[in-house]
Amino acid sequence: MVFHGVLGIVALLFVSSSLAGPSVTAGRELYETNGCIICHGLYGKGDGGAAKTLHVKPADLRDASRFKKGSSEAAIARTLAEGIAVDHYWPELKATHHYLAMPKFDHLTKTERRSLALYILSLGKANK
């Protein structure tokens, strides 16, 4: 009986985690654990530690209306999947991963990218 109970709980946890949709809370955690802070800073201001070493300045994530590739949840999730190519070509960056101004996060699931998008949009709202 006890064994079945444990199995039941494990099954329930599995089902609930796989059914969970995107959320701001999950997005915040992903933002903190996927290196976004290094470039965009803890509060998304574009002032992370690596920002000054980059050719292209990281975007201020508090103003989605200025995003080049769209500011809807779906558009931001797509940007995260594709990364952002540099619009100017620096020869010294050839054969490095820096042909992208921002790396792509295609190893995350679609739901995770949507959570990140929701979190970023929440930064803008908190700022108004």
Ligand code: HEC
């Ligand atoms: C290596 C540094 C770096 C990391 C790490 C990084 N970004 Fe960026 N990000 C950039 C740069 C640089 C730009 C601006 C690109 C441009 O203007 O062409 C940018 C732009 C953006 C934009 C605006 C896109 C647009 O359409 O203009 C969003 C949203 C964004 N980043 C989200 C994130 C999230 C979320 C993470 C973590 C999962 C992340 N970034 C990690 C460097 C980084």
